[in-house]
Amino acid sequence: MAHRRHRPLLRHRPDDRPEDREDRLNSVTESNPDIEISRRRLLGTVGAAGAAGLALGATGGAMAHSALAGPAGGAATGAAGSLASLGSTQVAFHGDHQSGITTPLQAKGHLLAFDLAPGAGRPEAAALLRRWSDTARLLMAGEVAGSADSGIALDAGPSSLTVTFGFGHSFFERTGLTARRPTALDPLPAFSADRLDERRGNGDLWVQIGANDGLVAFHALRALQKDAGTAARVRWQMNGFNRSPGATGTPMTARNLMGQVDGTGNPKPAEPDFDRRIFVPDAGPGPAEHAWMAGGSYAVVRRIRMLLDDWDRQTTAQQEQVIGRTKATGAPLTGGGETTEMALDKLGPDGKPVIASNAHARISAPEQNGGAAMLRRPFSFHDGIDADGAPDAGLLFICWQADPLRGFVPVQRKLDRGDALSAFIRHESSGLYAVPPGPRAGEYVGQRLLEG
Numbered sequence: 346m347a348h349r350r351h352r353p354l355l356r357h358r359p360d361d362r363p364e365d366r367e368d369r370l371n372s373v374t375e376s377n378p379d380i381e382i383s384r385r386r387l388l389g390t391v392g393a394a395g396a397a398g399l400a401l402g403a404t405g406g407a408m409a410h411s412a413l414a415g416p417a418g419g420a421a422t423g424a425a426g427s428l429a430s431l432g433s434t435q436v437a438f439h440g441d442h443q444s445g446i447t448t449p450l451q452a453k454g455h456l457l458a459f460d461l462a463p464g465a466g467r468p469e470a471a472a473l474l475r476r477w478s479d480t481a482r483l484l485m486a487g488e489v490a491g492s493a494d495s496g497i498a499l500d501a502g503p504s505s506l507t508v509t510f511g512f513g514h515s516f517f518e519r520t521g522l523t524a525r526r527p528t529a530l531d532p533l534p535a536f537s538a539d540r541l542d543e544r545r546g547n548g549d550l551w552v553q554i555g556a557n558d559g560l561v562a563f564h565a566l567r568a569l570q571k572d573a574g575t576a577a578r579v580r581w582q583m584n585g586f587n588r589s590p591g592a593t594g595t596p597m598t599a600r601n602l603m604g605q606v607d608g609t610g611n612p613k614p615a616e617p618d619f620d621r622r623i624f625v626p627d628a629g630p631g632p633a634e635h636a637w638m639a640g641g642s643y644a645v646v647r648r649i650r651m652l653l654d655d656w657d658r659q660t661t662a663q664q665e666q667v668i669g670r671t672k673a674t675g676a677p678l679t680g681g682g683e684t685t686e687m688a689l690d691k692l693g694p695d696g697k698p699v700i701a702s703n704a705h706a707r708i709s710a711p712e713q714n715g716g717a718a719m720l721r722r723p724f725s726f727h728d729g730i731d732a733d734g735a736p737d738a739g740l741l742f743i744c745w746q747a748d749p750l751r752g753f754v755p756v757q758r759k760l761d762r763g764d765a766l767s768a769f770i771r772h773e774s775s776g777l778y779a780v781p782p783g784p785r786a787g788e789y790v791g792q793r794l795l796e797g
């Protein structure tokens with residue numbers, strides 16, 4: 346188990362008494378006897394973060410530290426003046442991989458794309474990534490973002506804040522680095538069902554912010570936007586959410602706004618081929634100029650609108666046919682529990698497959714796509730109600746893979762040709778980003794590209 350070397354300098358109220366602050370620090374120390382209990386519990390779960398406070402390594406595993414999880418899995422209240430466990434949970438900024446990839450889903454998310462300002466090139470981009478990395482490191486440790494801190498997150502701990510940075514295809518022209526642009530970043534093919542708004546897609550730089558507290562997440566967004574200064578401006582921004590840790594009696598796989606259990610089939614970090622599927626290996630793919638991506642990953646980001654009024658008019662049985670899994674538990678229609686394998690060959694009394702030939706879970710399964718797999722780590726969104734009364738809501742679909750041509754692309758091609766879910770969703774924007782590896786101590790994110 347890795348141990349944290351430094352105690353976090355938590356944001357604190359101006360009138361903090363030293364002993365109050367010490368209490369809060371103690372809520373994330375390693376001497377807590379409940380650490381191991383909570384850690385075991387969390388490692389055995391999928392989906393959203395458990396309610397227990399933990400320090401999470403950037404690989405998503407628990408490094409150490411936990412506050413209490415109550416008997417029903419709820420967050421325990423800390424000592425008077427101490428941060429609740431949810432607030433004290435900290436994710437590592439440094440590591441082999443950036444945070445926000447294997448980190449358990451957080452309750453709040455902001456996605457932003459920036460374009461470099463006219464005239465800004467490689468030096469400005471390097472300075473910006475250095476500023477952003479400094480800010481992300483501080484905020485993820487629960488510290489303030491420098492002397493001009495907005496104060497939005499005063500009183501709160503890190504709350505599992507993660508900040509993830511990526512580069513879009515256009516970044517490399519803007520910075521004169523096209524020789525170092527990986528082919529995996531070539532634009533995605535067009536899909537017949539795409540209804541994409543280019544103004545809400547792509548961009549030179551991509552930032553994903555996640556946290557289990559809305560103010561902590563927004564605080565990070567404001568700080569990073571200020572850091573951008575005159576070097577870059579926001580191209581698009583989207584806000585998302587997931588269930589809050591502790592909302593369910595026990596940690597569960599997330600649900601989306603269609604009410605489905607969503608995330609069951611995700612590759613698990615404990616699986617032997619997980620790293621190979623999700624992270625770029627040390628040796629390739631591609632020539633040595635692309636070696637800066639070793640340990641990185643590619644993010645496909647799609648705003649997928651859900652046609653919820655149409656969906657809600659379906660019976661539960663019809664909805665289950667569309668996916669091939671039950672709505673209540675996420676179990677395959679062929680029986681068993683959530684994690685039981687789908688029996689894709691099983692026929693019903695009518696002689697037809699129990700899991701329909703166009704069921705979403707069948708078509709997207711790795712075994713139907715030559716092993717193509719991705720780690721889906723989405724946020725839901727709701728951006729109000731349209732004039733016709735329809736909710737502008739859906740999924741900020743984010744998936745991670747070592748190579749989009751062996752992850753997202755073949756699966757989406759297949760879904761595009763005959764997915765029963767297509768009648769109820771609309772892909773409205775798309776982005777593909779090269780997300781470099783996690784920074785080593787003293788390094789900023791992307792330094793191996795910008796200074797290599």
Ligand SMILES: C=CC1=C(C)c2cc3[nH]c(cc4nc(cc5[nH]c(cc1n2)c(C)c5CCC(=O)O)C(CCC(=O)O)=C4C)c(C)c3C=C
Nearest residue numbers: 605606607608609610649668706709710711740756757770
């Ligand atoms: C191209 C990739 C995919 C898109 C786009 C996509 C959109 C999308 N999916 C759901 C809901 C569910 N998806 C489920 C499984 C699933 N989906 C994909 C890929 C895409 N989904 C994969 C690779 C898988 C896993 C298949 C497997 O391993 O068997 C499920 C079932 C539960 C689960 O495994 O997560 C649901 C439910 C929505 C609502 C949506 C767009 C809005």
Ligand SMILES: [Fe+2]
Nearest residue numbers: 705706709721
């Ligand atoms: Fe899916």
